[in-house]
Amino acid sequence: MKVIVIGCTHAGMTAVKEALKVHPETDITVYERNTNVSFLSCGISLYLSNEVNSLETMLSETPEHLTELGANVKIGHDVLKIDTKNKTIIVENLETQEQFTDHYDKLVMATGSSASVPTVKGVDSFRVQVCKTYEQAQTIKQYSKNNHHIAIIGGGYSGVEMAEAYAHTNHQVTLIQDGPQLLCNYIDLETSDLIVASLRSHGIDVRLNTRVNAFEPTEDGKQVNILTQNDNMLADFVVACTGFEPNTELLFNQVKLDRNGALSTNEWQETSDPDILAAGDVCSTYVNPAKQKEYYSLATNAIRQGYAVGHNLFGHQYRNTGTQATTALRFFNHTLATSGLTLSHALKCGYDADSVTYHGLHRPYFMPTNGKIDIKLVYDVSTRKILGAQFFGDFDLTQSANTISVCIQNENTIDDLAFIDMLFNPHYDQPFNYLNLVAQLAIEKETPISTQK
Numbered sequence: 001m002k003v004i005v006i007g008c009t010h011a012g013m014t015a016v017k018e019a020l021k022v023h024p025e026t027d028i029t030v031y032e033r034n035t036n037v038s039f040l041s042c043g044i045s046l047y048l049s050n051e052v053n054s055l056e057t058m059l060s061e062t063p064e065h066l067t068e069l070g071a072n073v074k075i076g077h078d079v080l081k082i083d084t085k086n087k088t089i090i091v092e093n094l095e096t097q098e099q100f101t102d103h104y105d106k107l108v109m110a111t112g113s114s115a116s117v118p119t120v121k122g123v124d125s126f127r128v129q130v131c132k133t134y135e136q137a138q139t140i141k142q143y144s145k146n147n148h149h150i151a152i153i154g155g156g157y158s159g160v161e162m163a164e165a166y167a168h169t170n171h172q173v174t175l176i177q178d179g180p181q182l183l184c185n186y187i188d189l190e191t192s193d194l195i196v197a198s199l200r201s202h203g204i205d206v207r208l209n210t211r212v213n214a215f216e217p218t219e220d221g222k223q224v225n226i227l228t229q230n231d232n233m234l235a236d237f238v239v240a241c242t243g244f245e246p247n248t249e250l251l252f253n254q255v256k257l258d259r260n261g262a263l264s265t266n267e268w269q270e271t272s273d274p275d276i277l278a279a280g281d282v283c284s285t286y287v288n289p290a291k292q293k294e295y296y297s298l299a300t301n302a303i304r305q306g307y308a309v310g311h312n313l314f315g316h317q318y319r320n321t322g323t324q325a326t327t328a329l330r331f332f333n334h335t336l337a338t339s340g341l342t343l344s345h346a347l348k349c350g351y352d353a354d355s356v357t358y359h360g361l362h363r364p365y366f367m368p369t370n371g372k373i374d375i376k377l378v379y380d381v382s383t384r385k386i387l388g389a390q391f392f393g394d395f396d397l398t399q400s401a402n403t404i405s406v407c408i409q410n411e412n413t414i415d416d417l418a419f420i421d422m423l424f425n426p427h428y429d430q431p432f433n434y435l436n437l438v439a440q441l442a443i444e445k446e447t448p449i450s451t452q453k
């Protein structure tokens with residue numbers, strides 16, 4: 001069987017390695033238009049803050065290793081067209097400009113996503129950049145060396161991480177968000193308020209409810225004027241972190257797309273053409289608590305989908321188990337971790353949803369060092385099922401978010417979580433773990449349901 005993989009992203013790389021693991025005789029050709037493979041863009045902020053010195057360390061795979069495994073890797077080759085009826089593609093060698101045709105029995109779309117570019121006047125100025133790729137990260141790093149005031153447009157994960165990175169390098173930082181809160185896809189307003197307060201306490205100018213209308217370079221070209229509906233401000237350099245868009249243009253009008261423009265796939269990661277599979281940022285993913293497909297650009301989704309594709313090329317082996325969109329963010333010694341739906345998202349999905357918030361210490365009061373913790377737990381009132389949680393504190397809370405992810409996927413209730421067995425050691429938690437305690441708050445808020453049979 002001849003397999004063509006377009007894009008050596010996290011998803012593409014994982015699919016190739018799994019396919020060759022189970023069927024090493026498979027003829028696999030990988031086409032990647034960039035000169036590097038599997039770039040971990042999540043580490044860009046670490047590079048900009050000088051915590052990581054080299055972008056090369058963020059390349060999680062090499063063409064040479066994939067070649068050793070048995071793949072035919074074509075770096076610097078751009079796929080120009082896909083003909084799904086004849087199962088052919090047209091490819092251009094970007095070094096020689098030579099074009100040629102290749103054919104496939106199965107095609108894997110792992111083309112990832114690109115940074116969204118704001119559709120406002122002046123966005124094409126060299127003083128306005130986006131940041132997603134290896135090359136873009138290099139450009140922004142170079143610009144930041146000679147510019148002091150950096151404005152970041154967009155209050156998602158990328159924007160917040162970049163704002164913190166530049167605060168560490170003693171830049172003047174302005175973070176501009178067009179809505180009333182940060183990270184609106186992952187947290188509710190009160191959790192956002194905690195993050196905003198922390199960013200401002202470290203000198204970052206956070207401007208909420210501020211929509212950018214245009215960018216205008218100054219006459220001397222040394223700065224850019226940012227025009228908003230509230231006022232105007234000058235900055236030396238702008239980084240737009242306004243989200244990501246799936247790279248699906250090669251299959252427009254050939255396979256089904258979801259409403260967000262991403263490729264629509266079934267539980268086996270097959271598109272509407274069963275000989276074309278997709279994984280990663282190019283496709284939507286099923287969000288378990290929302291009970292619908294949504295678009296989340298997450299590496300964890302990409303590698304799980306890539307794993308499934310690598311096996312499902314040879315028949316239905318692994319179903320996509322969906323996602324809870326579990327994420328985490330570390331900034332200024334704080335940890336934010338989330339899993340599942342926010343309260344506002346749950347209500348939009350039609351749930352009879354409510355929430356409780358726990359404020360406390362994560363260890364017993366007698367411990368010489370301790371840390372505060374804030375947890376918001378979202379649940380369905382009628383079924384008592386857990387729908388989501390948000391954690392904020394001064395220590396590592398990430399495994400608690402992972403625990404909530406398991407609870408959501410297994411459709412556990414607040415009653416299950418309130419008294420589930422968890423370890424106690426004064427170095428790590430209270431006699432009742434904070435997950436037990438926040439669930440007990442939910443039970444106290446609702447009419448208890450007996451677990452006795």
